Amino acid sequence: METWDALTARRQERAYADTPVDDADLRRVLEAGRRSPSARNLQRWDFVVITDPTAKADLARTWQGAGWTPGAPVVIAVVAPETDDEWQKLSIEYDLGQATTAITVAATDLGLASGQSSCRDQDLARSILGFPADHYCSKLVTLGHPAGRAVAPIRTPDRRPFDEVVHWSRW
Amino acid sequence: METWDALTARRQERAYADTPVDDADLRRVLEAGRRSPSARNLQRWDFVVITDPTAKADLARTWQGAGWTPGAPVVIAVVAPETDDEWQKLSIEYDLGQATTAITVAATDLGLASGQSSCRDQDLARSILGFPADHYCSKLVTLGHPAGRAVAPIRTPDRRPFDEVVHWSRW
Numbered sequence: 001m002e003t004w005d006a007l008t009a010r011r012q013e014r015a016y017a018d019t020p021v022d023d024a025d026l027r028r029v030l031e032a033g034r035r036s037p038s039a040r041n042l043q044r045w046d047f048v049v050i051t052d053p054t055a056k057a058d059l060a061r062t063w064q065g066a067g068w069t070p071g072a073p074v075v076i077a078v079v080a081p082e083t084d085d086e087w088q089k090l091s092i093e094y095d096l097g098q099a100t101t102a103i104t105v106a107a108t109d110l111g112l113a114s115g116q117s118s119c120r121d122q123d124l125a126r127s128i129l130g131f132p133a134d135h136y137c138s139k140l141v142t143l144g145h146p147a148g149r150a151v152a153p154i155r156t157p158d159r160r161p162f163d164e165v166v167h168w169s170r171w
Numbered sequence: 172m173e174t175w176d177a178l179t180a181r182r183q184e185r186a187y188a189d190t191p192v193d194d195a196d197l198r199r200v201l202e203a204g205r206r207s208p209s210a211r212n213l214q215r216w217d218f219v220v221i222t223d224p225t226a227k228a229d230l231a232r233t234w235q236g237a238g239w240t241p242g243a244p245v246v247i248a249v250v251a252p253e254t255d256d257e258w259q260k261l262s263i264e265y266d267l268g269q270a271t272t273a274i275t276v277a278a279t280d281l282g283l284a285s286g287q288s289s290c291r292d293q294d295l296a297r298s299i300l301g302f303p304a305d306h307y308c309s310k311l312v313t314l315g316h317p318a319g320r321a322v323a324p325i326r327t328p329d330r331r332p333f334d335e336v337v338h339w340s341r342w
């Protein structure tokens with residue numbers, strides 16, 4: 001798919017078909033995440049890929065807003081190191097935002113739908129995913145074929161107007 | 172450009188040609204940022220576009236690592252609301268990471284190079300950019316034609332190995 005089409009077709013999808021995600025497609029999407037830029041190239045991220053229905057259902061209990069995630073055939077748990085340094089905390093979350101956008105745009109390019117959810121209960125997430133005590137799970141990224149309309153460019157997205165968001169030379 | 176090519180060609184560029192960025196290209200790159208996903212679609216970002224050499228030079232003094240940024244014909248200052256809520260702070264930075272990746276991938280698609288720098292001295296940034304007292308400038312995103320090699324897919328990026336970053340079912 002053309003880049004502009006993938007960028008404008010990406011949407012938050014919560015309803016997935018049962019069709020599994022092709023393994024080569026999944027690897028390519030993860031590769032996009034792995035290649036993401038990060039502060040000083042620190043790459044403070046790990047991706048845990050979950051397809052087991054029980055594990056997905058357990059993971060969905062880590063946050064009240066994650067109840068829809070087990071419907072996706074693949075859930076990627078985005079895990080990062082904990083730190084007490086406020087600046088680094090923000091820097092890590094910024095870089096995770098970069099990585100998940102690479103993941104979701106790469107997925108869109110393959111006709112896959114994607115979604116994101118927070119993950120809050122870290123003890124529960126750790127017990128399911130097995131990540132170290134000094135790490136946390138920031139997000140759950142879902143992947144799959146959409147149950148409804150195909151992934152296609154969105155003409156008029158629900159966003160603030162261009163001229164409100166963009167300032168020329170000065171606010 | 173094909174999406175996969177744009178995702179794999181994006182790189183952190185610090186050396187730019189003097190050639191200005193085409194206005195339609197700049198608008199498309201900003202549109203990619205505007206369309207980015209965000210927590211509850213809050214869109215907590217504003218983009219201030221700087222091309223004036225003096226303003227770019229002043230802006231570069233907001234952080235010791237930003238000295239290279241005035242070499243780019245365009246600098247986009249990414250501005251967001253301040254908050255005392257720790258969770259929201261992290262959520263905003265995560266969303267800014269999503270927006271800047273959309274911006275840099277859209278730029279790559281147009282053959283433009285891009286780069287990123289932190290912005291730290293908020294009083295100085297505010298005096299140059301004119302954003303409100305309850306906002307901060309998180310990042311400077313540079314855009315332009317590369318001075319050296321063209322933007323093209325990178326075969327073997329300097330990243331952690333795939334099998335170290337990706338975990339199947341469990342860490």
